[in-house]
Amino acid sequence: AAGVIQSPRHLIKEKRETATLKCYPIPRHDTVYWYQQGPGQDPQFLISFYEKMQSDKGSIPDRFSAQQFSDYHSELNMSSLELGDSALYFCASSPGGVGETQYFGPGTRLLVL
Amino acid sequence: AQKITQTQPGMFVQEKEAVTLDCTYDTSDQSYGLFWYKQPSSGEMIFLIYQGSYDEQNATEGRYSLNFQKARKSANLVISASQLGDSAMYFCAMREGGYSGAGSYQLTFGKGTKLSVIP
Numbered sequence: 407a408a409g410v411i412q413s414p415r416h417l418i419k420e421k422r423e424t425a426t427l428k429c430y431p432i433p434r435h436d437t438v439y440w441y442q443q444g445p446g447q448d449p450q451f452l453i454s455f456y457e458k459m460q461s462d463k464g465s466i467p468d469r470f471s472a473q474q475f476s477d478y479h480s481e482l483n484m485s486s487l488e489l490g491d492s493a494l495y496f497c498a499s500s501p502g503g504v505g506e507t508q509y510f511g512p513g514t515r516l517l518v519l
Numbered sequence: 520a521q522k523i524t525q526t527q528p529g530m531f532v533q534e535k536e537a538v539t540l541d542c543t544y545d546t547s548d549q550s551y552g553l554f555w556y557k558q559p560s561s562g563e564m565i566f567l568i569y570q571g572s573y574d575e576q577n578a579t580e581g582r583y584s585l586n587f588q589k590a591r592k593s594a595n596l597v598i599s600a601s602q603l604g605d606s607a608m609y610f611c612a613m614r615e616g617g618y619s620g621a622g623s624y625q626l627t628f629g630k631g632t633k634l635s636v637i638p
Contacts, residue, residue: 510564
């Protein structure tokens with residue numbers, strides 16, 4: 407079965423640089439969630455989209471922005487990177503219903519030097 | 520207050536034995552969902568099992584079952600016949616609220632339990 411695709415899988419950036427993370431949801435899933443997992447931490451919700459519109463926002467820094475495109479893929483843009491942004495970034499997709507399970511991608515491991 | 524509490528930072532289990540991972544939750548919502556995810560050392564987050572607050576039967580998925588005790592607000596994961604490949608971090612997560620619009624069902628995670636299966 408098709409899974410959520412994230413690219414790149416690994417990313418190394420310098421402080422103050424920008425990064426773009428991409429997420430391709432499972433086919434026919436119209437809802438995308440982004441989570442950030444710091445080292446040794448639990449995942450924290452950042453932002454979500456449904457039908458290309460932002461639907462909910464969590465603890466996402468103002469330096470980050472995201473959008474969902476017409477083909478339902480989503481991109482997380484991160485600017486002025488800080489050392490503390492080093493984390494595993496997950497995208498999850500779901501069909502959008504109330505009880506629907508979120509299926510996670512493999513994550514993008516970002517290291518900021 | 521923590522919405523999801525996993526009191527066991529680490530656990531050991533003998534191969535082929537059963538193990539229970541604890542999870543308690545805190546919500547005032549009537550409609551909510553509880554999930555368990557497995558995270559191996561490679562990092563991916565794998566969905567295991569889901570229990571809705573209105574589900575009367577405990578959820579089961581193969582070797583995984585969820586012991587749901589609503590009055591106690593607990594949702595423990597039971598893994599039967601442990602295998603070496605079960606060694607991983609296990610996260611309990613909750614989705615709160617009834618219908619608030621698609622895309623509004625963010626998950627809140629516990630701190631996780633690291634399970635080690637001993638041969």
